[in-house]
Amino acid sequence: xxxxxxRVTLASLGVLALAAWSGVTAAAPPPxxxxxxxxxxxxxLPASPLMEEQKILHVLNRLGYGPRPGDVERVExxxxxxxxxxxxxxxxxxxxxxxxxxxxxxxxxMTSAELMREFPQPDPKLRQKIATGELSRAEMMEMFxxxxxxxxxIGELQSAKLIRAIESERQLEEVMVDFWFNHFNVFAGKGxxxxxxxxxxxxxIRPHALGKFRDLVLATARHPAMLFYLDxxxxxxxxxxxxxxxxxxxxxNENYARELMELHTLxxxxxxxxxxxxxxxxxxxxxxxxxxxxxxxxxxxxxAHDNGEKVVLGHRIPAGGRKMDAxxxxxxxxxxxxTAKFIATKLVRRFVADEPPPALVARVADTxxxxxxxxxxxxxxxxxxxxxxAADTYRSKIKKPFELxxxxxxxxxxxxxxxxxxxxxxxxxxxxxxxxxxxxxYPDIAEAWVNTGALLNRMNFALxxxxxxxxxxxxxxxxxxxxxxxxxxxxxxxxxxxGLLHNQVTPDTRDVLLKQLSDPEILRATSDHRTLNPDVExxxxxxxxxxxxxxx
Amino acid sequence: xxxxxxxxxxxSAIALLGLGAMPRFLVRTASAGTGSAGKKIxxxxxxxxxxxxxxxxxxxxxxxxxxxxxxIAIPGPQAGSAExxxxxxxxxxxxxxxxxxxxxxEARRLAIxxxxxxxxxxxxxxxxxxxxxxxxxxxxxxxxxWLNRALKARPDPSGxxxxxxxxxxxxxxxxxxxxxxxxxxxxxxxDIRAGSGTLNAKxxxxxxxxxxxxxxxRATGKETFEAVKMLKAADPARYQPASGAEYPRGRFGDxxxxxxQLIKADVGLEIAFAAxxxxxxxxxxxxxxxxxxxxxxxxxxxxxxxxxxxGDRMADVVVxxxxxxxRTVQENGNRGTDHGHATAMLVLGGxxxxxxxxxxxxxxxxxxxxxxxxxEVTTDFRHLFGEVAVKHLGVPASALLFPGVTLAPSAFPGTx
Numbered sequence: 001x002x003x004x005x006x007r008v009t010l011a012s013l014g015v016l017a018l019a020a021w022s023g024v025t026a027a028a029p030p031p032x033x034x035x036x037x038x039x040x041x042x043x044x045l046p047a048s049p050l051m052e053e054q055k056i057l058h059v060l061n062r063l064g065y066g067p068r069p070g071d072v073e074r075v076e077x078x079x080x081x082x083x084x085x086x087x088x089x090x091x092x093x094x095x096x097x098x099x100x101x102x103x104x105x106x107x108x109x110m111t112s113a114e115l116m117r118e119f120p121q122p123d124p125k126l127r128q129k130i131a132t133g134e135l136s137r138a139e140m141m142e143m144f145x146x147x148x149x150x151x152x153x154i155g156e157l158q159s160a161k162l163i164r165a166i167e168s169e170r171q172l173e174e175v176m177v178d179f180w181f182n183h184f185n186v187f188a189g190k191g192x193x194x195x196x197x198x199x200x201x202x203x204x205i206r207p208h209a210l211g212k213f214r215d216l217v218l219a220t221a222r223h224p225a226m227l228f229y230l231d232x233x234x235x236x237x238x239x240x241x242x243x244x245x246x247x248x249x250x251x252x253n254e255n256y257a258r259e260l261m262e263l264h265t266l267x268x269x270x271x272x273x274x275x276x277x278x279x280x281x282x283x284x285x286x287x288x289x290x291x292x293x294x295x296x297x298x299x300x301x302x303x304a305h306d307n308g309e310k311v312v313l314g315h316r317i318p319a320g321g322r323k324m325d326a327x328x329x330x331x332x333x334x335x336x337x338x339t340a341k342f343i344a345t346k347l348v349r350r351f352v353a354d355e356p357p358p359a360l361v362a363r364v365a366d367t368x369x370x371x372x373x374x375x376x377x378x379x380x381x382x383x384x385x386x387x388x389x390a391a392d393t394y395r396s397k398i399k400k401p402f403e404l405x406x407x408x409x410x411x412x413x414x415x416x417x418x419x420x421x422x423x424x425x426x427x428x429x430x431x432x433x434x435x436x437x438x439x440x441x442y443p444d445i446a447e448a449w450v451n452t453g454a455l456l457n458r459m460n461f462a463l464x465x466x467x468x469x470x471x472x473x474x475x476x477x478x479x480x481x482x483x484x485x486x487x488x489x490x491x492x493x494x495x496x497x498x499g500l501l502h503n504q505v506t507p508d509t510r511d512v513l514l515k516q517l518s519d520p521e522i523l524r525a526t527s528d529h530r531t532l533n534p535d536v537e538x539x540x541x542x543x544x545x546x547x548x549x550x551x552x
Numbered sequence: 553x554x555x556x557x558x559x560x561x562x563x564s565a566i567a568l569l570g571l572g573a574m575p576r577f578l579v580r581t582a583s584a585g586t587g588s589a590g591k592k593i594x595x596x597x598x599x600x601x602x603x604x605x606x607x608x609x610x611x612x613x614x615x616x617x618x619x620x621x622x623x624i625a626i627p628g629p630q631a632g633s634a635e636x637x638x639x640x641x642x643x644x645x646x647x648x649x650x651x652x653x654x655x656x657x658e659a660r661r662l663a664i665x666x667x668x669x670x671x672x673x674x675x676x677x678x679x680x681x682x683x684x685x686x687x688x689x690x691x692x693x694x695x696x697x698w699l700n701r702a703l704k705a706r707p708d709p710s711g712x713x714x715x716x717x718x719x720x721x722x723x724x725x726x727x728x729x730x731x732x733x734x735x736x737x738x739x740x741x742x743d744i745r746a747g748s749g750t751l752n753a754k755x756x757x758x759x760x761x762x763x764x765x766x767x768x769x770r771a772t773g774k775e776t777f778e779a780v781k782m783l784k785a786a787d788p789a790r791y792q793p794a795s796g797a798e799y800p801r802g803r804f805g806d807x808x809x810x811x812x813q814l815i816k817a818d819v820g821l822e823i824a825f826a827a828x829x830x831x832x833x834x835x836x837x838x839x840x841x842x843x844x845x846x847x848x849x850x851x852x853x854x855x856x857x858x859x860x861x862x863g864d865r866m867a868d869v870v871v872x873x874x875x876x877x878x879r880t881v882q883e884n885g886n887r888g889t890d891h892g893h894a895t896a897m898l899v900l901g902g903x904x905x906x907x908x909x910x911x912x913x914x915x916x917x918x919x920x921x922x923x924x925x926x927x928e929v930t931t932d933f934r935h936l937f938g939e940v941a942v943k944h945l946g947v948p949a950s951a952l953l954f955p956g957v958t959l960a961p962s963a964f965p966g967t968x
Contacts, residue, residue: 125835128836128843132842132843187678189678190676190678190679191676191678230692231679255692258692258693259692259693262693268693398768398769427722428721435722437725438682438686438693438694438725439692439693440693440695443695447730450768450769450772451732451733451734452713452732452734452776452779453734453735453736453742455769455772455773455776456742456744456779456780459744459753459757460744460745463744463745463746463747464745467746467747469747506764508763508764511763512756512759512760512764513756513760515759516752516755516756516759538746538753538756541746541753542753542757542760545760546760546764547761547764547765547766547769547770548764550769
């Protein structure tokens with residue numbers, strides 16, 4: 001009934017009715033979920049050709065950053081359906097160890113204003129002084145050490161992201177935060193964005209990662225990071241008087257309006273025209289940043305707003321709507337069928353396959369429409385689908401660089417301080433964190449990530465990790481070979497393949513690895529100052545750098 | 553979704569080689585006879601931060617230039633003066649720190665395009681670089697860069713992993729996209745790096761990808777180990793520049809030296825990219841000496857060393873320099889310049905119609921300035937880049953290199 005009411009108001013599009021929408025949350029529970037509280041959720045798993053262990057591995061790899069030692073057994077113990085239910089409600093999962101670790105990263109709880117004050121850009125005049133020799137580099141470093149510069153903020157964000165992916169119990173939440181950040185991408189390298197990123201991820205993305213899609217769109221639309229990154233903060237009505245000397249904002253800026261439709265909601269072929277871009281940009285005029293140089297928040301500035309009538313995708317937005325114009329636009333876009341399809345496609349691509357099965361996309365889009373863009377409900381449609389547990393879905397996705405690094409550290413039972421070395425490895429493999437320049441974010445298909453330089457760096461990362469050459473990150477290989485005969489290469493290999501890949505390897509791979517072990521060069525004397533047979537490190541590296549481990 | 557073009561190219565390449573019984577570079581070398589000599593190469597150099605084109609290539613015959621810049625103008629040509637601009641054609645002169653480029657100009661291998669830039673009016677470094685690299689001014693969501701599209705427009709089944717290489721740790725926007733491109737900080741490090749037992753790890757990985765992988769991973773694995781072998785054969789660690797060429801110290805010079813190494817090693821390089829920084833001279837810019845002069849000196853010494861080192865190979869090479877925008881005509885209160893509009897770009901190479909300044913000079917009297925303050929853009933950078941791509945690299949004029957711009961020879965500045 002509530003839905004019918006929503007459709008009726010959508011058709012009439014009155015401002016008052018729209019204002020009431022934001023408070024409406026009623027929607028029928030999606031199939032597979034019986035209620036909206038974790039205790040009452042019922043997940044029904046479909047029939048699947050996969051073995052029970054494979055199903056568990058599949059879920060750990062797709063809904064999280066891969067299994068740690070013991071995870072498979074743990075999920076088996078509690079039941080896969082129960083694990084899925086738990087992951088869908090991250091706030092109910094205790095995660096104290098990670099919270100404790102994140103306390104060391106003090107920038108994570110600061111406001112943009114505080115970050116700007118505490119970590120200002122070194123005065124450009126200092127750079128000039130270095131150029132003219134008035135100041136030495138050493139003196140400069142003393143005045144402005146890296147821990148007092150903006151770079152610290154990005155560094156701590158990267159650390160936090162790595163710590164959470166590797167050690168958090170709330171794996172699905174981390175995957176979704178990554179997914180939505182990438183969907184609503186902003187780039188740390190553009191001007192003031194670097195001071196706004198912490199708040200962007202913490203306040204605009206994370207709270208809604210499993211919530212309502214409309215809340216995400218609104219939260220990102222209002223956030224200074226997005227307002228700055230896509231220039232809406234300086235978009236003003238076209239007859240806005242410019243300041244003397246040609247300075248200050250100059251008319252309409254269409255960037256945000258275009259990307260809002262092309263990348264955030266409708267998709268590139270979603271049915272909008274250049275005229276719609278202009279109309280949406282007009283609706284968003286006046287949505288700007290309060291004191292941008294001091295890290296201020298969202299503010300609506302009526303003098304900059306174009307208060308005339310607009311028509312967006314055929315919907316009339318009456319004159320005089322002020323700040324509500326843009327909220328109406330968001331409602332129109334979020335409820336457009338192209339948006340349901342576009343978001344469903346991206347989610348299915350992330351969780352199921354590079355080439356999303358159309359039937360599943362249609363069902364997820366249907367869930368989107370039925371639940372008013374409930375992200376959790378869409379995830380349930382995906383993870384209870386036969387497509388998700390199909391044989392050709394299993395291990396068919398190539399891990400993104402971040403997924404590879406996080407899953408490798410997890411696989412070796414490692415812990416991390418989130419050190420820069422790990423973030424650097426992710427960057428070298430091709431996905432510098434918080435540094436995707438275009439608003440498209442990083443792609444989610446194999447072709448984008450499998451290339452010569454990246455592959456070499458994947459293998460080198462595996463070697464560095466297992467040999468303990470990644471400062472701040474400690475692998476725990478000993479656990480896999482404890483009790484095994486250290487002089488029996490085959491026994492060691494069996495332990496490592498079971499521990500790191502759960503034996504999901506081709507006979508060819510096992511064969512190759514065994515041959516490596518019987519190579520006379522590798523059978524050299526074990527150096528006595530090490531507790532671990534160095535071959536174990538090397539073989540573990542070969543396993544983590546192997547084609548099998550690149551898949552999830 | 554469709555199979556991407558890249559996957560197709562890869563699989564057809566493998567089919568051509570009968571599942572790759574023979575390393576691809578050997579096949580290519582065998583068929584070409586002379587390695588990759590004769591293959592056209594573009595070296596794109598980005599001056600990040602917006603170089604002051606009016607100091608780089610000085611309009612010394614413009615009285616307005618000296619009026620606008622009381623403390624930072626470069627004096628007009630004067631015999632015997634090391635401080636004066638080096639005259640090029642009676643109107644323009646090179647900044648004295650660019651003197652190493654004079655022989656190239658005189659040999660007619662260096663062309664200049666002045667008042668070149670973007671039709672987009674942004675004065676944000678970020679946006680302007682983004683637009684220049686994506687090749688789509690005003691459009692942010694373009695996913696690939698123009699250099700990547702230049703590669704894609706000429707699919708080459710026998711192409712190596714080194715077709716496109718950027719010096720640095722991350723791939724620049726210009727090279728991002730479907731066509732495989734490499735970012736390399738140091739070519740000597742392009743190898744499997746294990747703490748000990750490197751040989752085994754390498755052999756192990758190679759066997760794993762050859763026998764244990766399918767499709768994309770298998771093809772890329774093969775390509776990767778071929779690439780490592782190719783570089784090893786070239787022995788980059790023991791490189792000696794030819795003809796006594798001396799690259800300037802620092803990242804920029806190192807990058808150019810490594811690009812020359814890759815070219816001479818015949819590893820199949822077609823597009824190289826390197827960037828240099830420090831051009832954002834808001835304060836104490838200096839004139840014939842000083843901050844900007846130091847940057848320009850390094851830049852010129854780098855280009856001159858590259859030209860000397862490559863020698864005859866320059867017949868196949870074009871070096872194209874670019875910067876996101878120029879700087880204000882008027883000097884500011886800090887004896888520097890602020891973000892402007894048009895700048896000057898250089899085109900260097902054996903096939904370049906050099907010794908000439910191209911583009912319409914818009915003038916810099918107050919009435920002639922863009923938005924009352926900047927040098928106007930009279931050559932859209934896409935026409936210059938397009939000319940190099942079409943005439944030098946052989947990109948079909950019909951390719952969508954710069955969506956919305958027709959690559960018509962009549963619009964090209966004429967540098968090639």
